[in-house]
Amino acid sequence: MxxxxxxxxxxxxxxxxxxxxxxxxxxxxxxxxxxxxxxxxxxxxxxxxxxxxxxxxxxxxxxxxxxxxxxxxxxxxxxxxxxxxxxxxxxxxxxxxxxxxxxxxxxxxxxxxxxxxxxxxxxxxxNTPAAPAPAASAVSAPASRPFIMIKVKQMLIKLWLDDIIYCEGANVNVRIVTSAGEYLTRERLKHIEQQLPADRFLRIHDSFIVNLEDVKGFAANFTTIELMRTEVKGKALSLPVGPKYRQVLKEKLQG
CATH class of the missing domain: 3.40.50.2300 (Response regulator)
Known part of the structure; x- marks a missing residue:
């Protein structure tokens, strides 16, 4: 050293x-x-x-x-x-x-x-020795785990996409709820939406973006959805679906 x-x-x-x-x-x-x-x-x-x-x-x-x-x-x-x-x-x-x-x-x-x-x-x-190069016959390494970076106060925080449950716009802030905790950023919800892949995340309301993999259930008329990983005393969190977002949500969930 x-x-x-x-x-x-x-x-x-x-x-x-x-x-x-x-x-x-x-x-x-x-x-x-x-x-x-x-x-x-x-x-x-x-x-x-x-x-x-x-x-x-x-x-x-x-x-x-x-x-x-x-x-x-x-x-x-x-x-x-x-x-x-x-x-x-x-x-x-x-x-x-x-x-x-x-x-x-x-x-x-x-x-x-x-x-x-x-x-x-x-x-x-x-001071960490470099790992030896893999043999030619070695199995290819898995794809890197996708993430986004958000600014929280003066720090940049890495959030894994599969950890994100939903994002909520509130006044000048966005609250990002993940399986590891909650983060508050002053970035615009639109900017967060642009960073998230459209095949995994969907805007369901002017104030909400959800991870489609966390949708547990939905009302018959698509006015609300329930999310996994948000249960409190066995009851899942329910979020509203805005009228202009319902058709796209229906197509995503029902194919």
């Missing part, structure tokens, strides 16, 4: 770049390597062959001319083993960020404890 880990910060806003760098330099196990205000400078520095690759790369997404994802793809062709931690003001890129196996996707303004937890996770990954 290494005693110190080199890091590079790529951030176009100077105050943010200084803030992140200063926090990281307060740790004895981290060694500052370089900081850049754009992706081009960072790539030229690392692709020159005269400078080592960092152990940790702290990367903004939205930057002038070239974004963080394009830089990351170029650098991983040179050296794939470093860890990247995204630090950005744009939550909408979170899913794409996790597709790059980032240990963390942090939202600005960066909180020290969240930053340091991300660093700890990245270091653990660096």
């Amino acid at each position: 290494k005693m110190t880990y080199r890091f590079i910060v790529v951030e176009d806003v100077e105050l943010q770049r200084q803030h992140i760098t200063g926090l990281l330099q307060s740790r004895l196990d981290l060694e500052f390597q370089a900081a850049f205000e754009n992706a081009q400078e960072a790539y030229q520095y690392l692709a020159s062959g005269q400078n080592p690759m960092p152990d940790l790369l702290f990367l903004d997404v939205e930057m002038p001319e070239a974004n963080g994802f394009s830089l990351l793809e170029s650098l991983r062709r040179l050296e794939p083993s470093f860890r990247v931690i995204f630090v950005t003001a744009f939550p909408e890129y979170a899913i794409k960020g996790y597709e790059y196996n980032a240990p963390a996707y942090l939202l600005k303004p960066v909180e020290p404890d969240k930053l340091f937890r991300a660093v700890d996770k990245a270091i653990r990954e660096l």
Whole structure:
């Protein structure tokens, strides 16, 4: 295990770049390597062959001319083993960020404890031996479990699709009820709906989206439905179905 880990910060806003760098330099196990205000400078520095690759790369997404994802793809062709931690003001890129196996996707303004937890996770990954490549005859790995990312206060939360029971729009918030608990986000219900696959989730009311696999029963006239995984004292939760949504619901449930 290494005693110190080199890091590079790529951030176009100077105050943010200084803030992140200063926090990281307060740790004895981290060694500052370089900081850049754009992706081009960072790539030229690392692709020159005269400078080592960092152990940790702290990367903004939205930057002038070239974004963080394009830089990351170029650098991983040179050296794939470093860890990247995204630090950005744009939550909408979170899913794409996790597709790059980032240990963390942090939202600005960066909180020290969240930053340091991300660093700890990245270091653990660096010190975990890579799994051997499977034999050619090995069975293919199962498809990844689908999920969405939602913003809860200043954190991005991963929600597995099969855990979601229903979503309820309430004023400026959306309450997402899952088998693991409830989450309140300030995202619009329409935005949540756009992230959910239409073959599994359905808008049944101006205020409700349900997981079709959780529909336990429905009224003969399709004015209400009952949901599994919501039973209280043996009684399932009943939700209203808006008039303009009933025909589509009927077609989904009855084929």
